[in-house]
Amino acid sequence: MPSNRQQIMMIFIVLLAGVLLFVTLRSAIVQKTYEEKALTEPIGYRMVVDGCEGVGRGHLVSAAIWSNRDAEIVRVEILYRQKGQDDFLSVPMQLVGTDDRWVGELPALSMGESYSYYITAIDGAGASVSIPPSAPQEPLLRTRWESPVNPWVQLLYLTLMIGAAVFLLHGVYYVLLILFGRMGELAQKATASRAHQSVRWGWLTLFVAGIVLSTYLHGAALGVGRGWGGWPPGHNFADIRTEVLLLFFGIILLVRWDLFRFSPTRLRKPRFSNAIFGWLVLAGAILTLLLYCFPPRLFVQTGV
Structure with a gap:
């Protein structure tokens, strides 16, 4: 023994x-979360990633994005592409409510198909940020259309x-x-x-x-x-x-x-x-x- x-x-x-x-x-x-809360950065953000979507629906992308200085966020957009595509398409995100929440929607795909995408935000002073920070290089955010x-x-x-x-x-x-x-x-x-x-x-x-x-x-x-x-x-x-x-x-x-x-x-x-x-x-x-x-x-x- x-x-x-x-x-x-x-x-x-x-x-x-x-x-x-x-x-x-x-x-x-547990869903993956991207965030940047350091006050030394010109733009902060927090985003919880949802990696799947139901067939027949567009995919709603939501992120809290704010400026840490005297400059408003002037533009936020999603850049996305399907597997095998080289160029990214873009869709704008809109500010919703008063809690710095920006929302955009990716077009629906067929069952089993997916998008790779990332978010870019620019403030009035010209500072910009990408979510995830590695974008447009891999790894990117992904969502896939699935049936229950x-x-x-x-x-x-x-x-x-x-x-x-x-x-x-x-x-x-x-x-x-x-x-x-x-x-x-x-x-x-x-x-x-x-x-x-x-x-x-x-x-x-x-x-x-x-x-x-x-x-x-x-x-x-x-x-x-x-x-x-x-x-x-x-x-x-x-x-x-x-x-x-x-x-x-x-x-x-x-x-x-x-x-x-x-x-x-x-x-x-x-x-x-x-x-x-x-x-x-x-x-x-x-x-x-x-x-x-x-x-x-x-x-x-x-x-x-």
Whole structure:
């Protein structure tokens, strides 16, 4: 059995993984906000981005934009384009009310289509600002037209994805026991079998959620052939993250299929040791964190 220090280390690693997964889930739910409130800047702003719109409606863009000096905001406009277009079109934004709220509307698109856009504002003294600050270079703001999908299927998808993460964390706990615990060969093989079982159930859960349900949800929301490219190679890097993980863990599970059922009397020699199996599962857990807890643009430029 592992020492107290090893147990503390394992608990810390598992809790850290859980926190990172929670942050990922939260980032998927909370809307992105752009803001500049420093009084030293000539123009301040705050904008909450809504990345999707219902089919048949124009997309309302709203932002609070104000001047930090004796100059009024004289012009605010949205510059937008569809995927594959080089030139931006523009639509003016209007001041609404007395709280520095500027509003403009992007023309409606068909299901699954999207705009990349940004906002520019100019004050009476000639100062200007862009939202986001990187505009007109990537990354820009984006909105996509989607149809409503069955909320129960969405709930099932979310539940299964969380379940896959729980199974993986359970498997990580067992492989940490293998790697850092002091146990005999028989106990190590039994623990490796438990890790194999946890990862196996996680693989199955991820397949149902990430392939079957994801295909249905994207097809219902965006139309068949849009949004989710599948394998190979997908429309962008985010499309194939699930397939990469399924392939990685699937190979590990198949190569160590002798762990499917633990038997103390089975003398079949494995293709690689339990320790190597543990390190591979741990590497897969780290790969999962990299693929799902960090924006894909950190690794590969994604499409619209």
